[in-house]
Amino acid sequence: xQKGQLRYAFxxxxxxxxxxxxxxxxxxxxxxxFGIELVDVDDFSCCGFPVKSTHAPTTSLIAARNLAIAxxxxxxxxxxxxxCSSTLTEANMRLAxxxxxxxxxxxxxxxxxxxxxxxHFVRVLWEDVGIxxxxxxxxxSLVPLRLAAHYGCHYLKPREIFGFDEPEDPRSLDELIQxxxxxxxxxxxxxxxxxxxxxxxxxxxxxxxxxxxxxxxxESGADALISICPFCSIMYEDNQRKIExxxxxxxxxxxxxxxxxxxxxxxxxxxxLGVRMNxxxxxxxxxxLE
Amino acid sequence: MVQAKELDPNFRNQVLSLPGGENxxxxxxxxxxxxxxxVRGIDERFNPRRIIRMAVLGLKERVLRSxxxxxxxxxxxxxxxxxQGVKIPEIMALLKNLAVREGYIxxxxxxQAQLVRDMGRLYEIEDxxxxxxxxxxxxxxxxxxxxxxEIFRRTGAMRFLE
Numbered sequence: 001x002q003k004g005q006l007r008y009a010f011x012x013x014x015x016x017x018x019x020x021x022x023x024x025x026x027x028x029x030x031x032x033x034f035g036i037e038l039v040d041v042d043d044f045s046c047c048g049f050p051v052k053s054t055h056a057p058t059t060s061l062i063a064a065r066n067l068a069i070a071x072x073x074x075x076x077x078x079x080x081x082x083x084c085s086s087t088l089t090e091a092n093m094r095l096a097x098x099x100x101x102x103x104x105x106x107x108x109x110x111x112x113x114x115x116x117x118x119x120h121f122v123r124v125l126w127e128d129v130g131i132x133x134x135x136x137x138x139x140x141s142l143v144p145l146r147l148a149a150h151y152g153c154h155y156l157k158p159r160e161i162f163g164f165d166e167p168e169d170p171r172s173l174d175e176l177i178q179x180x181x182x183x184x185x186x187x188x189x190x191x192x193x194x195x196x197x198x199x200x201x202x203x204x205x206x207x208x209x210x211x212x213x214x215x216x217x218x219e220s221g222a223d224a225l226i227s228i229c230p231f232c233s234i235m236y237e238d239n240q241r242k243i244e245x246x247x248x249x250x251x252x253x254x255x256x257x258x259x260x261x262x263x264x265x266x267x268x269x270x271x272x273l274g275v276r277m278n279x280x281x282x283x284x285x286x287x288x289l290e
Numbered sequence: 291m292v293q294a295k296e297l298d299p300n301f302r303n304q305v306l307s308l309p310g311g312e313n314x315x316x317x318x319x320x321x322x323x324x325x326x327x328x329v330r331g332i333d334e335r336f337n338p339r340r341i342i343r344m345a346v347l348g349l350k351e352r353v354l355r356s357x358x359x360x361x362x363x364x365x366x367x368x369x370x371x372x373x374q375g376v377k378i379p380e381i382m383a384l385l386k387n388l389a390v391r392e393g394y395i396x397x398x399x400x401x402q403a404q405l406v407r408d409m410g411r412l413y414e415i416e417d418x419x420x421x422x423x424x425x426x427x428x429x430x431x432x433x434x435x436x437x438x439x440e441i442f443r444r445t446g447a448m449r450f451l452e
Contacts, residue, residue: 012431014411014412014413015412015413017419017423017428017431018413018415018419018431019413021422021423021426021428024428025426025427025428028428040429042432042434043432043434043437044434045406045410045411045434045437045438046406046410046411046412046438048406050399050402050403050405050406050412051402051403051406051447052383053360053383053386053387053396053399054386054387054390054395054399054400054402054403054447054450054451055387055390055403055445055446055447055450056309056310056383056384056387057445057447058403058441058442058445058447061441061444061445062406062438062441065437065438065441104444104445107444108437108440108441108444153363153364153365153366153367154364154366157365157366157367157369157370158366158369158370158377158379159370167366167370168370191367192328192365193328193363193365193367195328195329195363196363197362197363197364197365198329198360198361198362198363200398200399200401200402201360201361201396201398201399202333202361205329205332205333205361206363208332208333209328209329209331209332209363212328212331212332274426
């Protein structure tokens with residue numbers, strides 16, 4: 001594989017660099033091992049998603065501006081947050097066909113030059129690196145672990161903007177977990193939304209939606225939940241205590257970002273993967289790996 | 291009960307004319323959206339099939355002034371399953387946009403939009419954050435304020451956020 005193909009403008013978004021540094025750290029470490037170059041870009045802002053409910057044209061233009069910056073660097077974009085991924089992917093499609101958005105962007109002094117692509121980091125691992133190459137690099141088998149894959153929503157949906165994997169029966173994350181030696185559990189509510197998007201609108205509704213998944217994962221007996229989006233982790237991990245006390249339930253369910261899990265399998269020191277920042281302690285996971 | 295005088299025959303045209311609203315009239319009310327909806331699963335106030343029907347009928351005020359219109363979690367389950375290709379999450383977004391135009395903005399979304407307008411991000415980047423990032427070996431995050439603010443000015447979004 002040519003090195004040039006694995007060079008991406010690294011789009012951190014809002015939440016990851018402030019609230020999910022363990023995700024960012026582990027992604028950077030894993031990327032380096034596979035020769036994926038993640039280029040930091042100072043001029044990137046928010047992707048635009050948080051404004052969509054208020055004023056969608058503003059979202060499109062904020063996204064287009066970010067894409068123009070990457071396009072001028074001649075780089076495809078790699079995201080860690082699934083909402084950034086969908087917002088940028090959708091705007092990127094529109095820039096290819098929508099002359100109005102291009103014109104509006106031009107008026108801001110930015111130009112979208114050559115077409116670029118947007119990919120979630122997990123998709124980069126699945127498509128660009130590939131399961132076979134990952135398997136060759138696994139140093140520490142995670143066979144004792146039984147894990148629940150959580151795809152969330154904006155990693156694969158809507159399908160017409162992404163066009164990979166199968167949103168109704170997804171397998172990319174399952175395969176990426178299995179390549180570490182761990183097994184994936186089949187569980188109810190595998191595809192349910194985390195509820196994060198309505199946390200500020202109706203906290204009780206949002207927590208109840210998150211609770212459904214936590215209940216199902218607990219029922220499955222999984223050792224941990226594997227997340228690929230900072231919002232999903234906020235719901236399942238940061239809010240786990242709150243859900244436990246509000247609904248009188250107990251989970252103590254560790255939640256890991258996928259690159260943390262992969263990093264452990266690749267033989268990276270867990271401390272370098274930010275495991276101390278995980279809100280639900282991972283002792284039970286590491287105990288199984290002893 | 292719905293009174294005929296409540297119906298605004300132009301409302302559907304408004305929805306149809308906005309990006310994402312094109313397929314509104316294709317809905318034959320099968321209810322796949324509602325059956326797939328995780329919010330509906332726990333809160334009866336939110337019923338996508340009903341909201342789409344209300345939009346078709348022209349119940350503009352009832353939709354735009356409602357508290358339920360804000361409850362879509364944008365999970366796209368309905369979108370994936372709609373047999374008629376009605377882009378329901380996009381319609382929910384544009385209904386929220388129309389509600390904002392009519393002066394009904396949810397305080398949570400207003401706050402989010404204001405943060406992006408003022409900080410270029412959902413969170414303000416404090417020195418503390420970059421010091422912490424430095425300790426972790428992560429590069430600093432910069433503020434991108436002027437250009438993002440200019441976008442809000444240019445699109446006319448500013449006036450909804452006063």
